Structure formats: C-alpha cells, structure tokens
Amino acid sequence: MALCLLLATPVPAGAVEGSQAQTQTQATIEVSRSGTDARAEGLDFAISDFSRLNKGTNKEYEGAYFGYRYPMASEDAFAVVVIDEKTALAYLPQNALNRLAAQDPSQGFAILLNALDEKASHGGTMLTSMELAYEYTSERSVERGGYRYDFAVEVEPGHYYATVTKDGSTDGSAGALFCDTGRVIPAADVFIEQEPVGFAAFAEFFTSLDLRPFWVSLRTSAVAIIFVFVLGLLAAWWSQRMGTRLKGVLDSILTIPLVLPPTVCGFLLLVLFGNSTPVGRWLLAHGIELIFSWPAAVLAATVVSFPLMYRTARGAFEGLDPSLGDAARTLGWSEPRIFLRLTMPLVWPSIAAGTVLAFARAMGEFGATLFVAGNYPGVTQTMPIAIYFEWMGGHSDVATFWVLVVILFSFVVILFVNGYASHTQRYRRVSADETDAVVRTRREVTR
Amino acid sequence: MKKFKLLRSVIAVLSVFALVFSLVACAQSKVEEPQTEAPPAGDTAPAPDPVELQIFAANSLEKALPEVQALYTQAHPEVTFAATQFKASGDLVEQIGAGATADLLITASKGSMDTAVEGGSIDDTTRIDMFANDLVIVKAKGADITVGSLEDVKSDAFSKIAIGDAATVPAGQYANQALNSIGLYSSDTGKDGEYDAAIAGKVVLADKVGTAANYVATGDCQIGFVYTSDIYRYDGIETAFTVPADAHKAILYPGAVLKASANADVANDFLNFCLTDPGAQSIWSQYGFEVL
Incomplete structure (x- = not known):
C-alpha cells in the first residue's frame, strides 16, 4: 500500500x-x-x-x-x-x-x-x-x-x-x-x-501470523500415526496369515483408501458417522459429536494414511524368508520371541520408512478432512486447509508461508527416508559382500 | 552384533513415541494458551456466564462480520465468538444438515434460508431479512476492459468468466438469473439450468463468491459476477458493470437463530445488535451492505 x-x-x-507553500508544487x-x-x-x-x-x-x-x-x-x-x-x-x-x-x-x-x-x-x-x-x-x-x-x-x-x-x-x-x-x-x-516497511513489516507479518494450523497438523498427524502404526502392523501380520481367497478381498479393502480420491473417503465417513445415520445417532446419544470436530480430523488422517503403513509392513513381512522362522523354531524359540527378536529387527527399516511416509501423508491430508472435520481455525484447520482458505480469502502471503512450510517439511521427510534407506542398505551391502566371499570360498574349495 | 541392532531399533521406536507424545503435549499446551488467557477478562465483569457463539455466515460477510463481532464483544465482554464459518450459503445449510452445531445462520438468499427452515433446524420466529446487496460484474483493477451491458459478457474479449456454482452459491444463482434475462441461461431460477453455447465454454464455477472475486483479482478470469460488497473486501478488483436490480431476484440476507442453539437469547441479541447498533451500522456501510 x-x-x-x-x-x-x-x-x-x-x-x-x-512561506513554505510559496514554492511548494x-x-x-x-x-x-x-x-x-x-x-x-x-x-x-x-x-x-x-x-x-x-x-x-x-x-x-x-x-x-x-x-x-x-x-x-x-x-x-x-x-x-x-x-x-x-x-x-x-x-x-x-x-x-x-x-x-x-x-x-x-x-x-x-x-x-x-x-x-x-x-x-x-x-x-x-x-x-x-x-x-x-x-x-x-x-x-x-x-x-x-x-x-x-x-x-x-x-x-x-x-x-x-x-x-x-x-x-x-x-x-x-x-x-x-x-x-x-x-x-x-x-x-x-x-x-x-505502515511498517522492510524488516518491521516482516516482523509484523510473523507476529500477526496464526501458527495454529501447524500445531493442529502436527497434533492430528501425531495421534493418527499412533493408530496407524499399531493398526497397520496388526493388519499386515494378520492378513499375512490368512487363507489366500479371503486375503485378497481383505487386502483390497485395506488398501483402497490409497487409491480412492480423499473426497470419496470423506464422503463415506460423513455418510457413516453423520448425524442422520444410525452410527452417528448412536454416537450422538452417547455424547460423542464426531463430525466437524478434532477427532474427525484424526479419523480422516488415519483412514487415508493407514494403507501406506499397511502396505509397507505387509511387503516387509512377505519378504521374509519363512525358513528363518522355522530355523528359530527348531532352536526352541517361542512365537513372541520370534516376532520381537527375529521378525521385527529384520523388517524394521521398511516399517520405519512406512511410518514416516504415513505420517507425511497424514500431514498432507486435505479432502477427507475438509469433508468430515470442516475448517475450524485452531481446531481442525490443518496446514493444507489453511493454504486453501487463506488463498481464497485473498491472503496470498499467508498461503505462501504455509506452502513453504509444507515444502520444507516434506523435503526433510524425504531426506530422512532416503538417509535411513541408505543406512540400512549399507548394512545389506556388507552382508552381501560377506555372502559373495562365502560363495567364492566355496567355489575355490570345489575347484 | 544382532543384539546391538535390536537394542538400537527398540531405542528408535521408543524415541519416536517419546517425540510424538512430547509434540502432542506441546501442541496441546500451545493451543490452550489463548483459552487460559480468556477467563480473566471475563471475570472483571460482575457475573454473566461466558458465552461462545458459533455463527455460520454467507461468505460475502467474511470481512465485515468479524468487525461487528469485535464491537459486540467490546460491549458484552462475556460473549466471544468461535471461528465463524464463512462459506457458500448452500454449503452452510448442508453442513448444518450434516450435524454441525451453530447458534446463528446468515445466508445470502431467501432460498438457502428456506432450505434450512425446511430441514427443521431453524427457529423460524427469529428469521429476519438483514441486508440488501447488489450484483456487479468485476474486472481486475486497472484492466482495459469495458462492459457496457449484460450482453457484453458474450464478447470474444473474455475467455474466462467467474460465476459462483449455483448449486450452493447464491451469487451464482443471481448471476444466472441475470444471464437468463438475456437468454444465456436456461432456467429462470438461476439453478439447475444450462449456460448458452455462447458462454458455456467460458464459465468457471467458483465454490463461493469470494473465490469468484479472487479468480478475477489474480487474473485467472477476466470478468466475474460478485456482489458490490465483495469489491470492498478484496484488493485488486473493481466494478466493470452494475447489473440492473430488475435482472435478478432481490439480493437479501436473511438471518435466524438455530433451534438447537444453547444460547438462543444471546444469539438473538447479537442479531438485533447487527441491525440497530450505530457502530455496527457504520461497519456495514463501509463494506457496502445496506441494512434493512
């Protein structure tokens, strides 16, 4: 201005x-x-x-x-x-x-x-x-x-x-x-x-900035990821041990939020939990107002990020050599011990990467959240929702700020996943070298 | 070696959870800060119980209404306002139907309020027409565009025309009624019709009237149909043509208290304050709303 x-x-x-005015033009x-x-x-x-x-x-x-x-x-x-x-x-x-x-x-x-x-x-x-x-x-x-x-x-x-x-x-x-x-x-x-100019304008922009979308995003994703971590692991472990026909159906159901547009997830959640449905009425009768509240935002984030955790965990479990478990059993290990001390350490890198990806997906959730949780600043207004509404409201400076925050955050996440992957790969490379050495020795012996 | 690996992963899992919980705790304390600050201000007043009103208001009121709310809180420190929802009137009515709770609803058309009344959520006795508004065609500030009449929207000079989605946006319905008067829209209600081939490919539908205004302000559309009041709340747009009032239904903003409101008296008092307080009148005047 x-x-x-x-x-x-x-x-x-x-x-x-x-006299000033005399010469003033x-x-x-x-x-x-x-x-x-x-x-x-x-x-x-x-x-x-x-x-x-x-x-x-x-x-x-x-x-x-x-x-x-x-x-x-x-x-x-x-x-x-x-x-x-x-x-x-x-x-x-x-x-x-x-x-x-x-x-x-x-x-x-x-x-x-x-x-x-x-x-x-x-x-x-x-x-x-x-x-x-x-x-x-x-x-x-x-x-x-x-x-x-x-x-x-x-x-x-x-x-x-x-x-x-x-x-x-x-x-x-x-x-x-x-x-x-x-x-x-x-x-x-x-x-x-x-009107403040230069640094003062910058300082005022930041002091007047409502940082609540960041905390809402973090809080929502943090709680969602706990559910996703536990449910994803359980679902992956459980589905892996099922009969093949049932497994196919179950797998599709658990994975479908990944491929569905988030608005479809939001719509289904709204239909399922809205006040005009039996489930919604039952919740309301028990004093739980789910729709357009913070728990609804957590629910939406959980539903859309769950498949990422589930898929990576399942992939990791399936990639395991079953003979390893059998070998452990012949050594008299109990099932919980096999899971905790054999399976988990082996699949952990994939699980960690899956968790980080699911967390990032929960942070980026927009469509389903807007559907079931709405846009309530300080309650359900996450960063992606803030970006949309700030831009539409003509505050493109605030929208730009949040865009930069989200880009920075996503960059850090990818950096972390890559770093972690190369770290675990190094371990694998070392073991691969060892196997090569063993094979070479064997060849030499047979020769 | 294996044991170390396991120990490390256990520590990793634990630290991740610790981080998550500390973030949650931190976030919660951050969010609660303003709430813990609020009560002392209320305590200075004799005794009235603090009340928080949730208002659902037509998108066009996004700038003016918060100022009037601040004025009301000044006069009644015990009354604060939850973040007001400013959406297309149709969306607000849908949201109430889906179970969102609110004390007061202000829409930008008779029709959307009628739908809310039919839905059974409105206390019809409190319903009152609050404001009148005008429909204008806007262009980006300083743009070399002239619109001499409604027919000019057909001009080849315009490749994108922003109009609110008539399904939910009353401004879109009024615009379509005006377009219907010159044969460019098939339904005289401004809803459920089709645009004439002359403009059909150019119309960009907006999810609320503010979005239409923003499309024009950013230059994504050359012209758009918005209210006069939108000019005063968005930088970067100016009037290109004022649509004659007889080309569309009267633009009225009905307000009403919801049946489910726990603070119906306060909500009604605020409604009354909006229409009678001289300070509020000045704010409405500045933002281009004619109080009825």
Whole structure:
C-alpha cells in the first residue's frame, strides 16, 4: 500500500499559510494505515475519523423514517455526498470551515479527502475517477434535484447521520451513490500510524501470523500415526496369515483408501458417522459429536494414511524368508520371541520408512478432512486447509508461508527416508559382500 | 552384533513415541494458551456466564462480520465468538444438515434460508431479512476492459468468466438469473439450468463468491459476477458493470437463530445488535451492505 502519496497537484501560492507553500508544487500526503487519518505537508489542519460509507440504510428508527441515511463521524463532522457521477455535495460545518481558515476547500481539504477516499475505495468508484463538480455548503439542509439532503441529523441520541429524503417516498437511496465522512482537526492533533516497511513489516507479518494450523497438523498427524502404526502392523501380520481367497478381498479393502480420491473417503465417513445415520445417532446419544470436530480430523488422517503403513509392513513381512522362522523354531524359540527378536529387527527399516511416509501423508491430508472435520481455525484447520482458505480469502502471503512450510517439511521427510534407506542398505551391502566371499570360498574349495 | 541392532531399533521406536507424545503435549499446551488467557477478562465483569457463539455466515460477510463481532464483544465482554464459518450459503445449510452445531445462520438468499427452515433446524420466529446487496460484474483493477451491458459478457474479449456454482452459491444463482434475462441461461431460477453455447465454454464455477472475486483479482478470469460488497473486501478488483436490480431476484440476507442453539437469547441479541447498533451500522456501510 502506498503510504505517502506524492501528488503532483499544484498547491497554488497563498492557498496554504506559511512561506513554505510559496514554492511548494508537491504536497506530501500521509495517510494512516487504518485509512482514517491524513495530513499533508504545509497544511495546518488534518482529517481524522474518516470513513467511506458505500451504502446507507433506509431503516426506520423507533418507528420514525429519517430517509436514506449514512452515519456521520460526529455532530461536527463533514459529509461529502456523491449525488451522481457529476455532482458532489460537500457539507462542511462551521467549525471545519474555521479550521480551513480562509482556504478554499477545493485545495488542501480536497487533497486530503481524495487521498483518504482512494485508500478506502478498494476498487469502488473513487472521487478522483469521476469528474465531479463539488458544491460546498455549511447549510444543514439542502435541496437538489428533487431530493433533500440533511446533515448532522441526530437520529438516535448521540449518533448523527447525513440523510437523503424524497417527498412522498420512503426510499431515498437513489439520491446518492456513496458518502465520505470525517472530522477536520488541527494538524498537530492528528496521529498518523505509519505502515511498517522492510524488516518491521516482516516482523509484523510473523507476529500477526496464526501458527495454529501447524500445531493442529502436527497434533492430528501425531495421534493418527499412533493408530496407524499399531493398526497397520496388526493388519499386515494378520492378513499375512490368512487363507489366500479371503486375503485378497481383505487386502483390497485395506488398501483402497490409497487409491480412492480423499473426497470419496470423506464422503463415506460423513455418510457413516453423520448425524442422520444410525452410527452417528448412536454416537450422538452417547455424547460423542464426531463430525466437524478434532477427532474427525484424526479419523480422516488415519483412514487415508493407514494403507501406506499397511502396505509397507505387509511387503516387509512377505519378504521374509519363512525358513528363518522355522530355523528359530527348531532352536526352541517361542512365537513372541520370534516376532520381537527375529521378525521385527529384520523388517524394521521398511516399517520405519512406512511410518514416516504415513505420517507425511497424514500431514498432507486435505479432502477427507475438509469433508468430515470442516475448517475450524485452531481446531481442525490443518496446514493444507489453511493454504486453501487463506488463498481464497485473498491472503496470498499467508498461503505462501504455509506452502513453504509444507515444502520444507516434506523435503526433510524425504531426506530422512532416503538417509535411513541408505543406512540400512549399507548394512545389506556388507552382508552381501560377506555372502559373495562365502560363495567364492566355496567355489575355490570345489575347484 | 544382532543384539546391538535390536537394542538400537527398540531405542528408535521408543524415541519416536517419546517425540510424538512430547509434540502432542506441546501442541496441546500451545493451543490452550489463548483459552487460559480468556477467563480473566471475563471475570472483571460482575457475573454473566461466558458465552461462545458459533455463527455460520454467507461468505460475502467474511470481512465485515468479524468487525461487528469485535464491537459486540467490546460491549458484552462475556460473549466471544468461535471461528465463524464463512462459506457458500448452500454449503452452510448442508453442513448444518450434516450435524454441525451453530447458534446463528446468515445466508445470502431467501432460498438457502428456506432450505434450512425446511430441514427443521431453524427457529423460524427469529428469521429476519438483514441486508440488501447488489450484483456487479468485476474486472481486475486497472484492466482495459469495458462492459457496457449484460450482453457484453458474450464478447470474444473474455475467455474466462467467474460465476459462483449455483448449486450452493447464491451469487451464482443471481448471476444466472441475470444471464437468463438475456437468454444465456436456461432456467429462470438461476439453478439447475444450462449456460448458452455462447458462454458455456467460458464459465468457471467458483465454490463461493469470494473465490469468484479472487479468480478475477489474480487474473485467472477476466470478468466475474460478485456482489458490490465483495469489491470492498478484496484488493485488486473493481466494478466493470452494475447489473440492473430488475435482472435478478432481490439480493437479501436473511438471518435466524438455530433451534438447537444453547444460547438462543444471546444469539438473538447479537442479531438485533447487527441491525440497530450505530457502530455496527457504520461497519456495514463501509463494506457496502445496506441494512434493512
């Protein structure tokens, strides 16, 4: 946002008091970051409490109709009503005119007004984008083109409005496009809060940043991965010992969340646990509100990341040489001992990699989570969901931040998996070398 | 050697779990921080029980409503607001139907509120039309585009037109009604119809009105149908053409308290505050909502 507007508008000599103005052809205008205050070099008055009222209201107050009304900043505030694309009616109360001293309002006052209006317009029609003929008045009631414009009307105690009325009608909205209001105060009394620049802007971005999506993501994935680790291992161990026909069916069911679009998983979970289903009603009757809550986010993450754990664990179990187990049995090892001291150490590298991948998948979960857990900041708003909603909400800077965080995180995960894999491979390479040596020795012996 | 390997993996598993649990604990303490800070502020007030209102509001209110909520909390420190859900009105009604809990619903069309009423979740006696809005065609700020009439949307100059998905987005329905008035959409309700071949390939459907505004702001679409109020909440878009009010149904925002609300009185009071408080009026005016 441009904070200082360098306007090339010449300020005619004599318009501004002081010798400075004599040679001044450019006025440096400062607008506060809130867009409510402005002052300019060489002007001894400033505008404060500015607001641009894009719409008014036809609403009655306690049964009485006051016209189409715009709230004014105060009783002694000015109001600039834009009647149509060509005319603007600027009401300046006597105290404001006093502050302008003898200066023509179309000079310094208009410069401040235009700067504030531009900042507040956000793409709406600006004062400066129309060729407006201004009519300045300090009359509280003015009639123009069939409408009556009243200023500083105390509609309710302590609150003042600019009103537009048309005789015999209860809709004066056609009599004005929009209205700017604010107060003229001495320049010394205005406080202009600067918009931070450079490092300060950076620091402010980070202090104002809501970091909760990161913690929600981490918390959701961390809890999900515990379930996934235990369930994945059990399912892999169990399915491996099943009859082949049943195994095929079961395997497909357990793996299908991997290939289904997450929205399908989300839809199925919503149908299964939603309040209109027996399961959902049963949960609700027992005081568990699952849908659109944090547990739902954990559930979604668990369902979609489970197959990754299950597949890697199953692959590792199947890759084991069954004769190893048999050999252990001949040595009198018990089944739990075989599992803990033989199977697990052998499959551990795959399991670890599977866990990390499943964790990363849980961190990246979006579709199913949005479906069943929704977007509740601080509760179910994970990083991927924050990215989507921040971008859609026009906060592309925040979205970019989260995108970078997620990329960095994924990079670390892949680095870890690769590092771990090469570490275990080194162990394998060593044992492969040993086998080679044995084979070579045997050959030599047979020779 | 084997024994060391096993020991290492056991330590690895244990440390992973330790890490996970410490992260969970850490995350929980982080998340609870704001909540533990909140009560002292409430305690200074005489006694009223703290109330947290959950509001479901039309996406177009995303910037204005939080300011009015902050104003209300200033006046009533015991009342705070849970993260308000700003989605397409149709999505909000669906979400309530699916079991989401809320105290107050504000939609951007009569139709979506009617659907919620039919669903049985709305206290119909509290229903009130809150705001009026206008439909505009917007373009990216400073873009060299002129739209002189509604018919101009057929122009070859536009290859992508952003319109809210009429299934859930009321702004999309109003846009389609306007398009229907010049024969570019087949259904006069603005729903369940087809776009005319002249624009069918150009229409980009958005999941909420803010998305349509953003598509135009980012330049992905040249023009889009949004509310006037959206111009004031998105940087980077400006009015190209104001759609005549008689080309579509009146754009009204009904608000109502939900039957299931545990704080129906507070919700109703907030609804009333939105419509009568002068401070709130100023906020609505600035964001381009006409209070009814």
